Amino acid sequence: MNAEVIDCDVLIIGGGGAGAMAAIWASKEAKQVALVEKGVFGKAGCTVMGAFSMCAAFGYSDPADNPRRHFEDTIRGGKFINRQDLVDLYTREAPDRVMELVSYGAHFDLENGRLHQAMMEGHSLPRACHYDRRTGPMIMGTLARQVRKTQAVRVFEEVVIIDIKMNAADSHYAIGVRWADTKFIVFQAKAIAVTTGGGAQVYKNNTTSLDNTGDGISLMFEAGVELSDMEFVQFYPTTVCSPKLPGLGPTATAFLRLRTGARLYNARGENFMDQEMPGWRFQATRDRLSQAIYREIAEGRGTPNNGVYLDITHLPLETIRKEYEIGNYYKKLLSIGVDISRRPIETKVSAHFFMGGARVNERGETNIPGLFAGGESVSGYHGANRLGGNALSEILVSGSRAGQYAAIWAGSCRGQGERKWVDARLSAWEEKILEWQGRKSDLRAIEGKRKIQEIMWESAGVVRDGAKMEKGLGLLADLEEETKTRLTVTPGKKFNREILDALELSHMIRISTIILRSALMRRESRGAHYRLDFPFPDNKEWLANIVLQKSGEDISLRTEKVLLTHMVPEE
Amino acid sequence: MMTTEEVCRIKILSFDSERVPSSFIQGYEIPFQKENTILDSLYYKHVDPILAFRGSCFAGGWCNVCAVRVNGRSLLACKHFAGKGDDN
Numbered sequence: 001m002n003a004e005v006i007d008c009d010v011l012i013i014g015g016g017g018a019g020a021m022a023a024i025w026a027s028k029e030a031k032q033v034a035l036v037e038k039g040v041f042g043k044a045g046c047t048v049m050g051a052f053s054m055c056a057a058f059g060y061s062d063p064a065d066n067p068r069r070h071f072e073d074t075i076r077g078g079k080f081i082n083r084q085d086l087v088d089l090y091t092r093e094a095p096d097r098v099m100e101l102v103s104y105g106a107h108f109d110l111e112n113g114r115l116h117q118a119m120m121e122g123h124s125l126p127r128a129c130h131y132d133r134r135t136g137p138m139i140m141g142t143l144a145r146q147v148r149k150t151q152a153v154r155v156f157e158e159v160v161i162i163d164i165k166m167n168a169a170d171s172h173y174a175i176g177v178r179w180a181d182t183k184f185i186v187f188q189a190k191a192i193a194v195t196t197g198g199g200a201q202v203y204k205n206n207t208t209s210l211d212n213t214g215d216g217i218s219l220m221f222e223a224g225v226e227l228s229d230m231e232f233v234q235f236y237p238t239t240v241c242s243p244k245l246p247g248l249g250p251t252a253t254a255f256l257r258l259r260t261g262a263r264l265y266n267a268r269g270e271n272f273m274d275q276e277m278p279g280w281r282f283q284a285t286r287d288r289l290s291q292a293i294y295r296e297i298a299e300g301r302g303t304p305n306n307g308v309y310l311d312i313t314h315l316p317l318e319t320i321r322k323e324y325e326i327g328n329y330y331k332k333l334l335s336i337g338v339d340i341s342r343r344p345i346e347t348k349v350s351a352h353f354f355m356g357g358a359r360v361n362e363r364g365e366t367n368i369p370g371l372f373a374g375g376e377s378v379s380g381y382h383g384a385n386r387l388g389g390n391a392l393s394e395i396l397v398s399g400s401r402a403g404q405y406a407a408i409w410a411g412s413c414r415g416q417g418e419r420k421w422v423d424a425r426l427s428a429w430e431e432k433i434l435e436w437q438g439r440k441s442d443l444r445a446i447e448g449k450r451k452i453q454e455i456m457w458e459s460a461g462v463v464r465d466g467a468k469m470e471k472g473l474g475l476l477a478d479l480e481e482e483t484k485t486r487l488t489v490t491p492g493k494k495f496n497r498e499i500l501d502a503l504e505l506s507h508m509i510r511i512s513t514i515i516l517r518s519a520l521m522r523r524e525s526r527g528a529h530y531r532l533d534f535p536f537p538d539n540k541e542w543l544a545n546i547v548l549q550k551s552g553e554d555i556s557l558r559t560e561k562v563l564l565t566h567m568v569p570e571e
Numbered sequence: 572m573m574t575t576e577e578v579c580r581i582k583i584l585s586f587d588s589e590r591v592p593s594s595f596i597q598g599y600e601i602p603f604q605k606e607n608t609i610l611d612s613l614y615y616k617h618v619d620p621i622l623a624f625r626g627s628c629f630a631g632g633w634c635n636v637c638a639v640r641v642n643g644r645s646l647l648a649c650k651h652f653a654g655k656g657d658d659n
Contacts, residue, residue, distance in 0.1 A: 043634040044627045137633060209627045209634065210614075244606045246631030246650045444620065492589055495623030 003175075003184040003426055008034040008154070009410040011174055011189035012403065013161050014196035014216055016045030018375025018395040020143035021097075022193045022403030027152035029407030034187055035147065036156045036176055038196075038211050038500075042144030046197055046208050046376070050136030051249045052327075053120050053128030053389030056094035061117035065125040067091040074390060075567050077122040077285050078355075078383020079527040079537065081229070081545055084566045086380045089362050090397045097396035098129060106142040107131050109326075120388040121258065122285040128389040133248075133255070133327025139392060159185060162429060162503055164192060164219050165421050166368050169414050173422050175429065179500060182433070182493040186422055190413035191406040193364070193372040194220055195399055198354030199511045200233065201449075201504075204457040205350040207239055207250035213504040214511035216377045220358050221510065221550055225366045228547045228560075229356035229379040230511070231518035232528045234386050235462045236352035237289035238264075241307040243338055243345070248329075253347045256310045256340065257281065259323045263311045266301040272308075287385040287528040290349045294462040303346045311344035349462055353391060355382040355528065356518070359547060364402030370409055374402030379545070384527025436489035436502055443486040445501035451479055452508050460515050465532040473516050480509050514555065518546045521557050539569055577603035579612060579653055587621065597622075603653075610637050610648035624648070 009030035012022050015037030023035045037044060059065035070091040075082050098115075102108070108131050109116045119126040131138045147153050158179040165173045174187040199214020200206040221227055238254045245252050256262045258281070265271045273280040273292060280289070293308050303309060312320060320341045324330035333340055358366050358373040360380065366373055375395040382390060459472025483505060489498045524538040525531050544559040578600045586594040599619065601612055610626045628634040629649050637648040 039627050040625065040634075040636045043636045045634075048634050049628050049630060207630075210629055211627055242606075244608075244652075246608060246652070248631065249633055250630050446614075490620035492587070492621050494587075494589055496621065497623055498620045 003186050005186045005188060006034055007188050008032040009190050010034070010403070010406045011036065011172075011187045011192045013174065013192065013194045013219075014038075014045070014375070014377070015041045015155065016195065016197055016375065016395070017047035017140060017143060017392065018195035018197075018377075018399030018402070020140070020147050021396050021399035022195055022374055022406070023147050023153045024143070024150060025400040025403035026193070026407040027150045029404065030410050031152055033153045033407075034156060034189065035153055036159050036161055036174075036187070038160045038215070039158065041147075041155050041157045042140055044209065044211055045140075046212055047392070047395065048136045048140045049207070049209060049249060050139065050392045051251055052130050052133055052135055052255065053118065054098065054130065054135055054139070054392035055120065055123065055127045055387070055389035056098045056129060056393050057091060057127050058095050058098075058115060058117065060114045061111070061126040065127055067095070069125060070094070070123075070127060072567060073123050074387055075383070077385055077387040079385060080383065080539075080543060080564070080569045081526065081562050082383030083380030084563065085362060088566055090381055090394055093397045094393040097400060098393060101139060101142055101396070104142050104146045107138055119258070119282060121282050122387040123282075123389070133329060135392065156185070160215070160500060160503060161219065163425050164223050165425070166192070166223050166371055167418060168369050170418070171413060171416055172370055175422070175425055177429075177499070177503075180495060182496060182499060184426055184429070186426070190410035191370050191372060193374060193402040193406040194358070194377050195373065195375040195402065197376040198357070199508065200351040200353065202452055202456045202508050202512045202515070203233070203351035203461070204453040205239070205348060207236055207350045207352045213508050214354075215504065215507045216373070217354070217357055218507035218510045220366065220371065220373065220377070221514065223368055223371065224550055225368050225371060225373075226359045226547050226549045227357060227379065227514065228359045228545045229383070229518075230354075230514050230548065231522050231546065232355035232384050233351055233460070233515065234286055234353040234355060234528050235290040235349050237286055237293055237349055238310060238347040239350040241346040241348035242305045245333065245336065245338065247336065248332060250350065251352075253310055253345055255324075255329060256312060256345065260319070261312060261315055263314065264308060265311065266296045266308050267303050268301055270301070272296055285385050285387065286352075287530070290462050290528075291530050293349055298463065305346050305348070307346040307348035309344040310347050312340055313342060313344060315341070317341050353386055355379065355384065355386055360398075360402075362401065363405040364398060365405060370413070372402040372406040372409070374398035374400075384529060433489070433499060436487055436499075437491045439486070439488040441486040441488045443482060443488060445487065445489065445498055445505045448479060448483055448487065448505045449501065449508060452476070452505075452512055455479070456512050456515070460512070460519055463530055463532060464519055466520065469516050469520050473513065473520075476509060476513050476516070483509070514548065517555055517557060518548060521546055543569070579603040579607075581612060581653070583622070585622070607653050608649050609639065609641060609651055609653050612653045613648065
């Protein structure tokens with residue numbers, strides 16, 4: 001088989017914020033770093049969609065803040081099943097990583113010459129750094145520029161990795177396909193770091209970019225990596241529903257919630273959160289709020305578009321102008337014909353973030369030698385529920401560590417692995433694509449994706465129960481069978497999006513199955529995982545992580561008790 | 572709900588070197604939905620499975636990869652609604 005072979009010390013799969021950070025840190029130790037990105041580097045992925053907050057405990061806006069307070073908030077928000085060693089490390093390193101960004105030329109909104117820090121829900125003190133409601137694009141732009149400046153890093157854009165083979169102490173292999181011409185590229189790397197993010201695209205309503213299909217998590221699972229906490233998917237309580245707000249991002253409406261005085265009510269005009277939790281604005285974490293909103297809708301008190309209202313029309317115009325000056329929010333909305341001072345906005349609940357992923361240690365190492373992971377693809381940092389603003393800073397910490405230690409690992413690699421595997425897999429993949437393209441059947445990948453999104457929204461959504469999840473698993477198994485014989489892809493090799501869709505479809509089926517299996521096993525409600533049949537948390541049995549691994553054609557699941565090394569649950 | 576189904580007609584200047592040597596205009600019809608962006612229309616069940624286009628954030632100008640030229644204007648496909656055009 002003829003395929004281009006790229007030799008490198010460290011291969012980084014996924015070019016979002018964590019991947020870029022990993023590349024920068026890997027290049028400090030390694031001479032050749034390859035970064036593979038499925039879309040356009042610096043633009044694709046979810047980092048660019050981070051709208052506002054990036055939390056780090058500088059203590060600028062409130063001197064009482066320190067990493068320990070950040071640690072405590074994160075553990076409480078994660079309902080005590082975070083990995084405390086990882087959170088401790090994250091909260092202590094986050095300020096350094098943010099400053100590293102500043103050294104690369106990142107901009108932040110300032111106050112008295114220092115970073116301004118805003119309050120976010122679930123945090124006890126203001127610690128969210130931000131830039132003009134475009135924090136994500138600013139961070140990703142800065143990191144992408146820095147990566148381009150780094151000589152040792154070679155970026156491969158619009159290449160999707162479809163297969164990895166780990167060879168213990170020898171070189172590892174990864175097979176990629178280039179979107180432009182469906183040519184295979186073989187990467188031979190001494191260490192691999194996976195930073196592909198989560199896979200919230202498996203849900204019908206989601207806030208993530210189109211490429212967020214769980215590829216990395218699924219590839220790692222196939223390679224034998226232990227995953228954990230996969231049942232925890234964050235649902236964002238107040239995302240754009242109606243009117244659509246192009247240009248402001250899917251979570252734009254949350255900004256209304258967090259600033260002064262917005263009312264949140266159902267179709268009957270009842271302020272349901274005020275009744276349930278008077279200080280909900282900053283105390284109610286995303287899991288709690290999502291579940292409350294979902295309940296309103298499920299019990300028939302939702303708006304025509306299945307949402308609830310956020311409303312600031314009762315505030316004086318002056319206050320609105322002042323409060324929503326940040327990022328030109330008020331004026332931008334006016335320019336697209338939405339006057340928030342005159343009309344309430346409908347918002348809905350959408351899948352947002354995977355708290356689960358590969359089980360890693362503080363060096364970003366998985367249980368497979370030579371395979372590292374960082375960013376949203378790893379578990380442990382956020383427990384059962386992520387706090388707002390913790391993602392952008394966590395990916396910097398976990399990404400940099402994965403890159404750094406992957407490069408150190410690469411230094412001790414013995415060299416050549418087994419090429420036989422590569423040749424066999426290349427022919428197998430080529431045959432598979434030809435088979436898809438030769439079929440006369442009618443199941444298109446995009447339809448398969450839509451089906452998964454429906455199944456997952458119904459069975460593993462905000463509110464779950466055993467029977468529905470069993471049904472969902474059945475439907476997924478049927479769909480998987482169907483794709484084996486009926487999945488068809490249009491012929492053509494140049495920029496064929498359907499090949500990409502078909503590849504992503506298999507990952508989506510795999511991670512959906514994993515989510516459902518884990519969710520069925522956890523017989524309690526905790527954080528983002530809410531079960532009608534087990535509606536309460538059970539600290540006796542379930543202060544534990546569900547760890548799962550591929551075993552033959554099946555999944556083996558076990559529980560592992562959380563080590564409460566730094567902090568124990570109150571009560 | 573609308574009872575009579577409105578359709579949205581789009582014409583795309585296409586190029587497919589694997590099949591036809593020169594560029595050609597390809598017309599498509601998809602159900603018209605209010606508040607559907609141009610990008611949503613392109614991705615609607617893949618108007619044409621072989622049609623290649625870039626799109627990532629689908630949220631209106633965050634990733635900026637979906638730039639297209641529509642009716643002579645350069646714009647982001649995810650930021651503009653597929654409205655009633657003046658051209659067709």
